[in-house]
Amino acid sequence: MESNESGAHSVCLFHRRPMICSVKARQGRAGGCGKYIFKERDEIMSLMGLGHDVVDISGFSQQLNEPGARLRALFSTRELRQAALRARMKHDDESLHLAARWAGKEAVLKAWCEAIAQLPRHTNAGEGSARAGEYPYTLDDFPWREVEILDDSRGCPRVILSVKASTALTDSLGVNEPGPGQNRMPVFHVSLSHDGSVASAVVILQMEDRPEIDGI
Template sequence: MSQPSLPEVPEVKGVLGVGIDLVHIPGLSEQLDQPGTVFAERAFTARERRDAARRADATGSLEADHLAGRWAAKEAFIKAWSAAANTRAGHAVAPRLSPEAVDWREIELIGDRWGRPSLRLTGTVADAVTASLGEGAAASRRWPVSVTHDGDWAAAVVLYIGS
C-alpha cells in the first residue's frame, strides 16, 4: 500500500505578515443561537458549516466550538493581510476592501484528510489580495494557519509567506 502524498511545503522567503485572533466560544454560540440571525450563513461556507457539524457530532462537542476556530482564522487572515500589505509597501496603506465589502465566505478554512487546516481564498477577496500583494499571493500555500481550542476559547494564527 502506498503512502498518501504530503502537501507541498512552500519555500519560506520571508514572513511578511502575521495575524492572530481569539474568539470566546460562548459569545459566538449566543450569536449563532439568536432567532432570525443569518450570521452563520454570511460568515461561513456551506462546507465549513457541514464540517463543523460533522466534527461536533463525532466529538460530542458544540458546533460553535468548531465555527469559533474558523472565525478566528478568518479574522487572523485579515490582520495578516493588512500587515503584509503594509510591509510590502513600506508604509501603512489603506485596506483594499472595506470591512463592509468583505464576503467572509470567500475566506474558507478547509482541512486536508488529516484535519490540518488551510485557507482557500476566492472571489473578490482573492482578487484584492492579488492586487495588493502580487500574482500568486492568494494561493493557499502562502497563508499557513494554525487553530487551537482551550476551554471557552478558540484562537488562530495566520502568516503570509512572501516570495
Template sequence: MAGMGHDVVDYLQFEEQLNLAGSRFERLFSRREIAQCHARSAESGDSYAQHLAARWAGKEAFLKAWSHALAPSCDMPYAIEYFPWESIEIMSDAVHRPSLIISDDVVKRVYDSVGNDVRFHISLSHDGTVASAVVIIERSV
C-alpha cells in the first residue's frame, strides 16, 4: 500500500452548505457525478445530498491517501485552495460499486509524486446522517 485516506461527512450539514445562497460547492463535482446522484436519489427515495456527500468524502479521502503516500515529504503538488476537486470524479457502475475517475493531468501528478505503479481503490457508505469514504492507493507488485 502506498497510501490510505478516510473521511466522514455529516450530510445534513453538507446539504446546508450546498443550499447556501451563492454557494459554489456544487461546482466541485462533475456534471456526471451530479446527474448520477440525482438519479440514485430518485431510485432509492433518499436525499440527493446524501449521495453527493459520500462523493465529497471520497474526494477528501483521495487527497488524504495521496498525502499519506507522499509522507514523509508531504510536498503536495497542489495548494489546498487550488486542488482540482472536479478532476477527481467518483462514479458508480450499474450495481452501485464506486470507482475513481481521475483526470489525466492529476494522474500525471500522482505518478510524478508517488510513482506510476499504483492503483486506486474506493469504498463509499452512508448510514443515518453520516457519509463515509475510504481510498487506498496501492502499489502494483
C-alpha cells in the first residue's frame, strides 16, 4: 500500500444527518457533541467531523477521459499540474493521482457535513452563505475546484480552501460568532492511499486554538 495517494467517488448528501458520538473532556467544559483530544500543556482539540471515501480507479479513469467529460474541470490547475508531475515521476497514470485527490475532496465534504450536523439545524442557505448550523452549499453548487488537495514541500497532502470556501466553512460552524469558541479555528487533516484498483482518503476536521502572535 502506498501512502499519500487516494481517490474517492461517492457522494455525501448534505440532507442526510450522520450519527454523532460525544465524550466529555477531562478538563474544562465539554458541552455539545464532539470528541476531545488532549495535546501537550492541556490544550484541547475537538474532533468535529470525520470523512472517508473510496473510488474504483479504473472507473474513475474512464469517466475522466470520456469526451466532453466534466470531471477534469472539478480539479484546480494546481491539482492537475501536481498529478501530471507525480505520474511522470512514478511512471504511472495521471488518473490514479487525480483519483486520490478526488477521494480527498469527497472526504472533506463528508467531514464538513458531519461537523455541521452537530450544530442546531437550520434551513439550507445555499450559494456559499450560511449561519452556524446551516449548509452553505448544495450538491449542485459545491465548489470542488476551491477545495484543493495539494502536496506540500515534503510531499504530504494538505487541504487548501479558497478564501470564499474558507469563509463558508467558518460561518457554517459559527467560528466567527461571539462566544467561547471565538479563538478557535477549523483545520482539515487528510491522509491519502491507494492499493491496486482502489484509492482511498480519510479526512478529520478539528477545531484548534488559533496560533498566538507575539505583540498582539
